[in-house]
Amino acid sequence: xxxxxxxxxxxxxxxxxxxxMAAKAxxxxxxxxxxxxxxxxxxxxxxxxxxxxWQLKSRLDEASADAVDAFIARYxxxxxxxxxRVEWLKALGKRGDWTRFAANYPPPSGEDTELTxxxxxxxxxxxxxxxxxxxxxxxxxxxxxxxxxxxxFAAEVARGDISLGDRKERFRLAVANGNTRLAQAIxxxxxxxxxxxxxxxxxxxxxxxxxxxxxxxxxx
Numbered sequence: 001x002x003x004x005x006x007x008x009x010x011x012x013x014x015x016x017x018x019x020x021m022a023a024k025a026x027x028x029x030x031x032x033x034x035x036x037x038x039x040x041x042x043x044x045x046x047x048x049x050x051x052x053x054w055q056l057k058s059r060l061d062e063a064s065a066d067a068v069d070a071f072i073a074r075y076x077x078x079x080x081x082x083x084x085r086v087e088w089l090k091a092l093g094k095r096g097d098w099t100r101f102a103a104n105y106p107p108p109s110g111e112d113t114e115l116t117x118x119x120x121x122x123x124x125x126x127x128x129x130x131x132x133x134x135x136x137x138x139x140x141x142x143x144x145x146x147x148x149x150x151x152x153f154a155a156e157v158a159r160g161d162i163s164l165g166d167r168k169e170r171f172r173l174a175v176a177n178g179n180t181r182l183a184q185a186i187x188x189x190x191x192x193x194x195x196x197x198x199x200x201x202x203x204x205x206x207x208x209x210x211x212x213x214x215x216x217x218x219x220x
Contacts, residue, residue: 142177
């Protein structure tokens with residue numbers, strides 16, 4: 001016998017629990033059509049707001065400000081409202097909609113690296129090169145950084161604010177972190193004789209001690 005309880009007068013059964021979990025799985029797979037198909041069956045479930053959040057987040061690149069505002073107004077004190085504010089700011093930054101970005105920034109719950117980079121992009125539009133200084137500390141990591149940071153790093157490299165030594169330092173951090181993809185991208189982008197070609201990188205990656213013994217690379 002399936003358990004039944006009531007939320008706001010609406011009976012909720014184990015069946016709706018199963019449909020909620022199926023909606024969650026569809027979201028995690030990126031199966032938006034399946035998520036939309038399951039959403040009506042989740043109506044009245046105690047966690048219905050999560051399904052609504054997943055649906056809106058899945059289409060934030062095209063969502064209207066009214067749809068986002070309506071979700072936040074429906075659940076004003078929910079952690080999901082805070083998450084939606086952060087994701088909406090990222091979507092606005094990706095669109096380059098700096099007017100709406102400014103109206104919604106900063107979110108009340110803090111931000112992550114991606115949103116920080118969009119915020120610096122916004123300041124860069126208004127203040128010019130002086131805003132780029134805030135991006136430089138984000139460069140020094142062996143982790144991959146969000147795409148939102150790339151225009152800032154490119155501008156700093158072009159200006160010389162991120163020096164050749166800084167680029168080598170991030171290469172070392174990436175290698176130490178085991179982030180081969182990032183290390184190779186940095187190595188290939190180095191200027192002139194400092195560049196490590198994909199073939200050289202693969203050879204060193206296969207047998208670093210042999211490369212050291214041969215003295216194949218000087219600065220590393």
